[in-house]
Amino acid sequence: MKYLALVLKSARRSKRRTALTIVSVALAVFLFATLRAVLDGFTAGAAASSSTRIITIRSTSLIFSMPTSHADAIRSVPGVRDLTWANWFGGIYKDQAHSFANFAIEPESYLRMYPEILLSADERSAFLADRTGCIIGESLARTNGWKVGDRVTLKVGIPTYGTRDYDFTIRGIYRSSSSAVDTQSMMFHWKYADERSLVKGQAGWFITRIASPDQEAQVAGAIDAKFANSPYETKTDTEKAFASSFISMFGNLNLLLGSIALAVVVATLFVAGNTMAMSVRERTTEIAVMRTLGFPGGTIFSLIAIEALLMSIVGGVVGVVLARIAINPRVLPSGGFIPEVSVDTQNIVVGLGLSAVIGAVSGLIPATLAARLKIVDALRRVA
Amino acid sequence: MALIELRGVTKSYQRDSNEIVVLDGVTISIAEGDFMALMGPSGSGKSTLLNLLAGIDRPTRGAITVAGTDISGLSERALAAWRARHIGFIFQLYNLIPVLTAFENVELPLLLTGLTKKQRRDHVLTALGIVGLSDREKHYPRQLSGGQEQRVAIARAIVTDPTLLLADEPTGDLDAKSAAEILTLLQRLNRDYKKTIVMVTHDPHAAERASHVVHLEKGTLAETVVNG
Amino acid sequence: MGLISNYNLRSMLVRKATAAMTAGGIAMVVAVFVMTLAIAQGFRATLVASGSPQNAIVLRKGATSETVSAVLRGDVPILESLPQIARDGDGRPLASPELVVIIALPRSTDNQPANVPVRGVGPRAFALRTNLKFVEGRPLTPGTREINVGRLATGRFKGLSLGSDVKFGSNTWKVVGIFTADDASFESEVWGDVDLMQPAFQRNGYQSMTVKLADPSMFDSFKAAVEGDPRLMLEPQREQDYYADQSRPVTTLISVFGTFVTLILSIGAMAGAMNTMYAAVAYRTREIGTLRALGFGRLRIVSAFLVESVALAAIGGAAGCILALPVHGLSTGTTNFSSFSEVAFKFRITPALLAGGLVFAMVMGAVGGLLPALRAARIPVARALREI
Numbered sequence: 001m002k003y004l005a006l007v008l009k010s011a012r013r014s015k016r017r018t019a020l021t022i023v024s025v026a027l028a029v030f031l032f033a034t035l036r037a038v039l040d041g042f043t044a045g046a047a048a049s050s051s052t053r054i055i056t057i058r059s060t061s062l063i064f065s066m067p068t069s070h071a072d073a074i075r076s077v078p079g080v081r082d083l084t085w086a087n088w089f090g091g092i093y094k095d096q097a098h099s100f101a102n103f104a105i106e107p108e109s110y111l112r113m114y115p116e117i118l119l120s121a122d123e124r125s126a127f128l129a130d131r132t133g134c135i136i137g138e139s140l141a142r143t144n145g146w147k148v149g150d151r152v153t154l155k156v157g158i159p160t161y162g163t164r165d166y167d168f169t170i171r172g173i174y175r176s177s178s179s180a181v182d183t184q185s186m187m188f189h190w191k192y193a194d195e196r197s198l199v200k201g202q203a204g205w206f207i208t209r210i211a212s213p214d215q216e217a218q219v220a221g222a223i224d225a226k227f228a229n230s231p232y233e234t235k236t237d238t239e240k241a242f243a244s245s246f247i248s249m250f251g252n253l254n255l256l257l258g259s260i261a262l263a264v265v266v267a268t269l270f271v272a273g274n275t276m277a278m279s280v281r282e283r284t285t286e287i288a289v290m291r292t293l294g295f296p297g298g299t300i301f302s303l304i305a306i307e308a309l310l311m312s313i314v315g316g317v318v319g320v321v322l323a324r325i326a327i328n329p330r331v332l333p334s335g336g337f338i339p340e341v342s343v344d345t346q347n348i349v350v351g352l353g354l355s356a357v358i359g360a361v362s363g364l365i366p367a368t369l370a371a372r373l374k375i376v377d378a379l380r381r382v383a
Numbered sequence: 384m385a386l387i388e389l390r391g392v393t394k395s396y397q398r399d400s401n402e403i404v405v406l407d408g409v410t411i412s413i414a415e416g417d418f419m420a421l422m423g424p425s426g427s428g429k430s431t432l433l434n435l436l437a438g439i440d441r442p443t444r445g446a447i448t449v450a451g452t453d454i455s456g457l458s459e460r461a462l463a464a465w466r467a468r469h470i471g472f473i474f475q476l477y478n479l480i481p482v483l484t485a486f487e488n489v490e491l492p493l494l495l496t497g498l499t500k501k502q503r504r505d506h507v508l509t510a511l512g513i514v515g516l517s518d519r520e521k522h523y524p525r526q527l528s529g530g531q532e533q534r535v536a537i538a539r540a541i542v543t544d545p546t547l548l549l550a551d552e553p554t555g556d557l558d559a560k561s562a563a564e565i566l567t568l569l570q571r572l573n574r575d576y577k578k579t580i581v582m583v584t585h586d587p588h589a590a591e592r593a594s595h596v597v598h599l600e601k602g603t604l605a606e607t608v609v610n611g
Numbered sequence: 612m613g614l615i616s617n618y619n620l621r622s623m624l625v626r627k628a629t630a631a632m633t634a635g636g637i638a639m640v641v642a643v644f645v646m647t648l649a650i651a652q653g654f655r656a657t658l659v660a661s662g663s664p665q666n667a668i669v670l671r672k673g674a675t676s677e678t679v680s681a682v683l684r685g686d687v688p689i690l691e692s693l694p695q696i697a698r699d700g701d702g703r704p705l706a707s708p709e710l711v712v713i714i715a716l717p718r719s720t721d722n723q724p725a726n727v728p729v730r731g732v733g734p735r736a737f738a739l740r741t742n743l744k745f746v747e748g749r750p751l752t753p754g755t756r757e758i759n760v761g762r763l764a765t766g767r768f769k770g771l772s773l774g775s776d777v778k779f780g781s782n783t784w785k786v787v788g789i790f791t792a793d794d795a796s797f798e799s800e801v802w803g804d805v806d807l808m809q810p811a812f813q814r815n816g817y818q819s820m821t822v823k824l825a826d827p828s829m830f831d832s833f834k835a836a837v838e839g840d841p842r843l844m845l846e847p848q849r850e851q852d853y854y855a856d857q858s859r860p861v862t863t864l865i866s867v868f869g870t871f872v873t874l875i876l877s878i879g880a881m882a883g884a885m886n887t888m889y890a891a892v893a894y895r896t897r898e899i900g901t902l903r904a905l906g907f908g909r910l911r912i913v914s915a916f917l918v919e920s921v922a923l924a925a926i927g928g929a930a931g932c933i934l935a936l937p938v939h940g941l942s943t944g945t946t947n948f949s950s951f952s953e954v955a956f957k958f959r960i961t962p963a964l965l966a967g968g969l970v971f972a973m974v975m976g977a978v979g980g981l982l983p984a985l986r987a988a989r990i991p992v993a994r995a996l997r998e999i
Contacts, residue, residue: 061724
């Protein structure tokens with residue numbers, strides 16, 4: 001790579017221009033990686049869903065409940081290995097601004113059905129033993145500075161749960177082994193909510209474990225058939241479908257974030273391409289001289305192209321490093337219902353790839369022009 | 384009273400740790416109506432002297448007085464204003480603005496005055512008439528020959544009726560015929576319009592057209608020759 | 612100024628490709644800016660159009676939205692008797708007890724189940740909302756299972772066209788009319804008789820009561836009367852305030868996101884503008900020297916180049932605005948998390964937004980062009996003249 005020195009010197013020719021180009025590529029890559037990370041954050045849960053868990057809700061919509069007596073009927077369906085249920089509680093902690101997901105679970109079966117929830121044996125038994133106990137996801141605990149033993153009070157959000165505030169004691173702080181379960185939620189005993197509910201014995205959704213994924217359609221159909229034409233008709237679907245429907249509620253995120261990413265790339269191509277073109281224009285005479293000395297057009301092309309690529313990749317590295325540092329749950333405000341966002345290896349690779357593409361594309365035309373420059377024209381421009 | 388007086392003018396630069404002296408204690412007087420040629424080998428400091436006269440550079444030591452004003456002490460802003468009023472500069476490479484027409488190039492210095500559009504127009508047409516390019520007012524520099532470009536530049540230099548015309552190698556880039564035309568024009572400006580001209584040149588033929596020639600060598604005056 | 616208009620603007624056009632690319636970069640930034648804020652504006656406009664200055668909405672004390680509120684049957688006659696409420700020609704109070712539930716219907720864009728708001732309304736609900744107009748069919752007949760659907764809802768969710776039968780709450784309901792409401796959130800809703808909805812959804816009681824005040828100034832006395840009555844656990848809000856609060860979380864989120872992205876993008880664009888202007892200054896060094904030699908002062912040189920940069924950016928900004936325009940009026944939707952229901956709305960580009968985009972572009976041009984412009988003026992004249 002004897003030409004590397006030449007390329008580097010060229011880039012140092014105008015330190016400012018090189019710096020500005022690196023900055024714009026870095027920002028583009030930073031944004032790109034961030035947008036991808038945001039999209040991943042939203043879709044991670046659905047992507048990691050278990051293929052052997054299916055969810056049963058009221059066919060009317062999620063906001064309606066079903067009697068817990070449905071559980072027996074469901075258990076009798078062939079192919080059902082295990083069952084649990086949960087209710088959306090929607091309790092308010094301090095005020096709307098501090099809101100987070102909180103729901104009532106059938107404790108023993110729920111923890112069994114969701115092995116992703118990681119609790120120490122002590123915390124687990126303490127939680128199961130305490131009717132007013134609760135478990136908090138570690139991210140939520142961090143946000144609010146909670147430890148095991150702290151007391152948490154929730155005001156009733158949904159009128160059906162009565163009027164008195166609910167007091168809880170934190171019995172465990174759980175971690176999650178998969179994106180399928182987030183750590184920004186709070187879970188507590190279903191019985192505690194039920195005993196104060198205006199209508200007793202209601203479940204928000206049932207979670208059923210099936211033996212193998214290919215039985216899904218059959219078991220789901222059988223479950224729904226049990227309650228067809230009853231006042232509590234159900235709709236059963238995979239956990240993935242259930243999670244996906246939540247994501248789609250935000251809007252067409254793919255389209256929105258994708259369009260922005262596209263605009264980012266195009267804008268950067270303009271800037272980077274412009275820079276390379278300007279830099280080449282400045283060097284017209286030198287290039288002509290080199291051609292006179294005998295450098296073939298192909299070499300000239302490579303020199304320019306490599307310079308463009310180099311600047312872009314440096315920018316790309318800066319961009320992904322910045323993204324990695326800045327975009328993670330510790331720095332970004334997440335919490336509540338916004339999923340945690342962080343830049344993972346895949347995003348980094350894509351970001352770097354993008355910078356290489358920008359470098360290649362922006363360098364293409366200037367490099368070609370430089371290679372094809374008519375020596376005579378170039379030398380004439382000196383005087 | 385001399386129009387221009389230079390007294391003990393020195394100009395030096397610091398290049399790394401060396402001091403490079405370009406002009407060393409130069410003292411000259413230039414009378415009104417003079418046509419003076421400045422000659423000397425390359426590096427003798429003649430262009431620097433011209434720049435000092437024009438107020439686009441400052442002497443390291445010494446005083447320069449033009450029409451009674453000591454310009455070596457003026458601020459940057461005052462110098463710019465002074466320059467606009469008193470100096471007409473003619474460059475070797477013409478230095479016309481490529482995106483402006485001949486008319487607009489000549490009009491440029493007038494934008495610094497308070498004249499109305501019509502008044503400016505009159506001055507420009509007069510100047511172009513003097514240099515014989517009235518029919519080219521709408522042309523762009525690239526559409527003009529070297530000689531024509533220099534004539535436009537001269538028109539620009541005289542349009543404000545300046546106290547002093549400074550020409551830096553005005554024929555350096557021209558062929559013999561065009562060069563002769565330019566020199567004739569300069570002589571005319573000096574004789575018929577009483578313009579004071581200081582011209583830097585290394586061409587003895589050009590120097591012949593001046594009323595007297597001053598030789599610079601290594602930053603100091605060598606000799607003065609009066610032309611017949 | 613003579614110098615600026617001719618010299619600089621024409622100089623800008625000489626290097627067309629460079630100018631075009633710089634303007635292009637700025638155009639992209641402005642386009643993103645306008646488009647993302649158009650989403651926020653559209654959402655906000657929809658929610659704000661939903662609130663009439665003369666209406667008030669009564670919710671349970673402490674309830675943050677209708678969905679978590681409760682108004683008892685017994686509360687209704689007490690409220691209706693209050694003198695601040697306007698009355699219709701027959702002397703009946705213009706008040707509507709209401710209940711909102713969510714049913715799942717497939718979304719026409721991706722077939723995913725969407726949370727469609729179904730609003731049970733009292734018979735005088737139509738009189739309360741003056742911007743409501745029927746574009747197809749007719750208003751529902753109280754006491755029947757007839758329903759009306761907002762136009763934006765018919766576009767966004769499947770199965771809600773005129774004449775369709777919609778099955779929910781163990782009954783079948785028929786769509787007899789489609790209405791518009793200036794893009795208010797009601798246009799994303801399905802309306803039916805509230806007294807038939809209650810048993811259908813196993814509910815007992817209402818969630819809210821919307822009333823039309825005889826005069827907007829009567830709100831304070833109305834509020835005092837409701838809150839002062841020991842029989843009621845309710846609190847009224849101005850309808851406009853209610854909907855403004857409802858829209859705030861989502862609007863803020865979108866605006867913050869849009870601003871964040873645009874800001875970062877703009878730094879890149881400014882870097883590009885800076886590059887271009889530095890190159891322009893370098894290319895025209897001798898010209899600048901000439902101008903200074905002629906007597907043009909430093910300030911004039913600086914302002915000339917600054918204007919050139921700003922003008923170029925303005926062109927880019929205008930292009931960006933034009934690029935963004937097609938999204939105006941485009942229908943989209945998102946979920947209003949306060950009510951958990953899907954709200955359809957349209958991208959909304961206002962003249963103010965376009966002006967903002969243009970100003971933003973010019974600021975980018977000014978910031979990017981400042982340092983190069985300063986450099987242009989600072990080159991020593993003699994040195995500038997020697998440049999090739």
